[in-house]
Amino acid sequence: MEHLNELFIEAGTLMLAGMVFVFAFLGLLVIFINAVLAKLAIRYPDAKPQTKSPRAAKASTNSAGSVSPSVVAAISSAVSQYRSKHN
Amino acid sequence: MEHLNELFIEAGTLMLAGMVFVFAFLGLLVIFINAVLAKLAIRYPDAKPQTKSPRAAKASTNSAGSVSPSVVAAISSAVSQYRSKHN
């Protein structure tokens, strides 16, 4: 029991110190973002956005490499148009 | 020779034991498939097949990521149509 009490005190200290530290650390990070990054964002804005029109981007293949249903539909329609002309 | 005879006997025993075991093992597997899997198949049939229409699936890119010739042809035709309209 003696031993357990000691452990409890250690655990409690850990809990307190840990939470204080976590809040302090992430709080500092908040300050860092507000103080440094926000200023950087103003001073070095992004270059003008990529010229790809949103419509073209939407129609292109998505990031996972799979093709969106509407593109598949468009291609299959194009394929059938092509076939009806060439066969 | 003495030694060789002994080895022969060991090899023969191995051959016999090995073939018996292989047949027993794979035979048990036959029973397992007939007794367990076949029943599972009846009890848990596959969900209804994927809804993707065969035409759309055929027209989409194939699994290796390359594009089928007919799609390429369709796209190149679409490209030339597009160019003739926009240039």
Added chain:
Amino acid sequence: MEHLNELFIEAGTLMLAGMVFVFAFLGLLVIFINAVLAKLAIRYPDAKPQTKSPRAAKASTNSAGSVSPSVVAAISSAVSQYRSKHN
């Protein structure tokens, strides 16, 4: 200084031996190409080139797997055509 002089002599020898060797080695390689490869090229010419037409190849996706802008444009045009017909 004594020691440095020795090192200099070693370095100079290395420089000389190294350059001689590099030239000898790559020179032999020149001979190898002229003597062996050029003859092989005559004796075993390449099989006839692949049949893919240049136009189809040009229109297909490029090696990095991304889609060229003109293809994207064509597809987006096809998509809008498709939509105007089906909606």
Added chain:
Amino acid sequence: MEALHTLWLSTGLANFEAGQVVMMLVGCGLLYLAIARNFEPLLLLPMGFGAILTNIPVAGFSEVGGLLHYIYYAGIDTGIFPLIIFMGVGAMTDFGALIANPKMLFLGAAAQFGIFATLFGAIALNAVPGIEFTLKDASAIAIIGGADGPTAIFLASKLAPELLGAIAVAAYSYMALVPIIQPPIMRALTSVDERKIEMAQLRHVTKIEKIIFPLGVLLMTIFFLPSATPLVGMFCLGNLMRESGVVDRLSTTAQNELINITTIFLGLGVGSKLSSHAFLNVETLGILGLGAVAFSIGTASGVLMAKFMNKVSKDPINPLIGAAGVSAVPMAARVANKVGLEANPHNFLLMHAMGPNVAGVLGSAVAAGILLALVG
């Protein structure tokens, strides 16, 4: 005849111990959760399989010369596998939502109370006869509340390797259970009106911010908590590879093939620690119980912190996103979104919940560093 007898003596049937049978069933259970219930299958499938393999009698998978032995000592005992996974996770993480709304970091901080409260709880469990957790054990168990797999495995491999199997099982199981554990707590602690709160749209975050952010995080970790730098450092390396835009081929490999290869072996190696003597005891029950407590406390403290912040902040904050602070990326954020939609069908909280969600990853890595520094 003799050969057949030798063969019989070499069979599993002739050598099974009860504990091994039970642990194989545990392995099968993990496979079931992975395949039939889709519980974190990427780790639980190889882990369940590893649990089966390590308990095969005679085969010696986890003895010197065995496959799992090599995998465990090369990849997990050294900490290399969880760090590579963390690099890959870093390369997959977009900090945009957090940078746009940095206050969300406080939610990620609050949710770590789940960890430290559980540490206390684990020590309290020593009152139960048969359970004897040291501070190191308790710390390794508590990190389950961080809801971050690689962090839990890394810390457990350093502080309590003999508990690694149970801790990993608990961590990944509860992460998969997030959609079941969290919503009741979230609903209990919030009013319908609070759940309806819509949040302001996030500002645009520039490329330079995203590049400097991981460096800033690393710098702060170096200054204040070097023991967390292996985890935070590899995470930031992955994120920097992603955001810098100059090493896309490395970033892609880190997010795909490298993390996939490592995941297979990490799962097998963790599974190899699921031996009967390490798992079949009352301590495992304690760990599983404490894990559930940790998740619940973490969720609750995140929600309560968000409620408090909603009161003091000028911008409205929906308390539901506080629950995402436990990390479990991106599941917890999706849960917040889903519970929000129930109250207000036009309220999409997903992007807002991504902020506390990734903050939770940082928060639990920091918590792991603190535990390493203080009890390691």
Added chain:
Amino acid sequence: MEALHTLWLSTGLANFEAGQVVMMLVGCGLLYLAIARNFEPLLLLPMGFGAILTNIPVAGFSEVGGLLHYIYYAGIDTGIFPLIIFMGVGAMTDFGALIANPKMLFLGAAAQFGIFATLFGAIALNAVPGIEFTLKDASAIAIIGGADGPTAIFLASKLAPELLGAIAVAAYSYMALVPIIQPPIMRALTSVDERKIEMAQLRHVTKIEKIIFPLGVLLMTIFFLPSATPLVGMFCLGNLMRESGVVDRLSTTAQNELINITTIFLGLGVGSKLSSHAFLNVETLGILGLGAVAFSIGTASGVLMAKFMNKVSKDPINPLIGAAGVSAVPMAARVANKVGLEANPHNFLLMHAMGPNVAGVLGSAVAAGILLALVG
């Protein structure tokens, strides 16, 4: 001048031994087979290259500190590389055809007679002066008849590492020669009418069957033959990753990048065992001869078993598919298909031959386990 002399003494020309030259020619021969004849190039190309590298005088590729030394001891001596390959092969294997027609397993069993008959033959070769094969050597040689590369390398690395090079060369060469070795045997043992037999269409196999199958195979191996569990276990892990459908990214990586990377190093490492003292002796000739015998006997016993089963079974069985029981996936199945088409141009046996084909993989893994258990 002195430098040039030192340089000369360090050249290969000043240090060549005859055996090294011959082994380099052997390496070039393997490259020729791989590149010009397309003989199992994925393994024979790196293996032939490894054979050249390991025989370079002075360079010390296979001595302590040399690249091939590290590769061999880290990947082959430990068994890790063949096991990773086997996992990848498992992820590539579809057991559907076998589950639909489980009797095919008997064909895979029968074809293993090639292994055990060869074991007997290897012992008989001890009558030849200069050849002295122990039972371990004989077992490692006999496994060539299994027509399965990783299994042969795994078993040889455990039972007879000094014969590994010759065994791997024989195994992969004969696997590439399957289209030449098998057809005459198949034609000799079957009548035209038998070769014309058409088989009933296979039933549909459900997802759940495919998921449970690898687990069932593993379970039986655990019960009856734990010594085979490294091979069978990794194979089943790969197959489970494939069929479960929940870890596609792991399955894809196991089938592609991971197996590719491992194949490069496995080939180099096996090639490093092609040193003159280990290869240039009469035993190698014996191994090459026995390998051919093993393949032939395996093919014949598969075909004869199929003939027998055709007699006793109510469903017709084309005896040609028995030849596919030696494994050599998918080449042996294609050979059965091709020989079948010669007799009956409308008879496509490919799917039917896939059953015995994958059964042969299991059969030879089981045979390897028996040999490990009894002579290992």
Added chain:
Amino acid sequence: MEALHTLWLSTGLANFEAGQVVMMLVGCGLLYLAIARNFEPLLLLPMGFGAILTNIPVAGFSEVGGLLHYIYYAGIDTGIFPLIIFMGVGAMTDFGALIANPKMLFLGAAAQFGIFATLFGAIALNAVPGIEFTLKDASAIAIIGGADGPTAIFLASKLAPELLGAIAVAAYSYMALVPIIQPPIMRALTSVDERKIEMAQLRHVTKIEKIIFPLGVLLMTIFFLPSATPLVGMFCLGNLMRESGVVDRLSTTAQNELINITTIFLGLGVGSKLSSHAFLNVETLGILGLGAVAFSIGTASGVLMAKFMNKVSKDPINPLIGAAGVSAVPMAARVANKVGLEANPHNFLLMHAMGPNVAGVLGSAVAAGILLALVG
């Protein structure tokens, strides 16, 4: 309170040494070059990051048990990582332009004078107080002039591991600076008329030539310079995998995932050698200075050799392509093309410059082999 004090004592702030701070700034500088200036980012980004990590106080990344320690000793001390990279580079290299015009090999040879002249210069630097380069050190430094990263890392890890960090920094920085260092030298040594020279179109190179070429190169290296066979051998293996056309999946993996994975760890491992005591001394200044000299001399000797060859050859040779002989593939070839276009807007030298460019890779691997043989 005690816990907070323990925590403070474990912070970086309480343990920093000045040298570590400076080296972290060096690491940040490398990151800046990689990200903002696009200087060889694939290596400099992980390397800069590794430099930061290795200098974190308390964390012990490069001590026994630390991540970078494992990476360095497993991958760089053994030479495995640079050799894998070299295999991948071989799989990416097309020797067509060189086979079509083999004389270009002399340009690749001439440019290696940069290496050997620098060796002499490094010894001369011993006259500066505080600098003491052995012949091994000087050789490892001189190889910077080879403009080939993996070669430099491989040689430095064998001859002067304590200088590895500085040498790698110098090698990659100057490779990135090729577009700035080379043009003035090229313009100074050539007349406008020479720069306008158009070259004859290259002949078609057949598949068989491309397959035999790497084998011929390997054979000659075996005969005359076995010490270069690790580098040349792995390079030729990669190239053979590429050109043989029978192992495309291995070639693709070697060019992509395998080289990417290795690059990440190579960069981290090299960065781990950027500790203050190894980097912050006057010798590093000497290395940086000598590197610039090496590149300049290599460029100059390539151009001068090309001028000479243009005089004696019947086919015209544009002297600019001599500068591509330093390797730095494909940057140096692009520079030659660009400078050529300035003088003659219709003169595309790129394909012609690829010949000396890849010849330079072989040349510096040969030079590395000579140095290993004579001073290693």
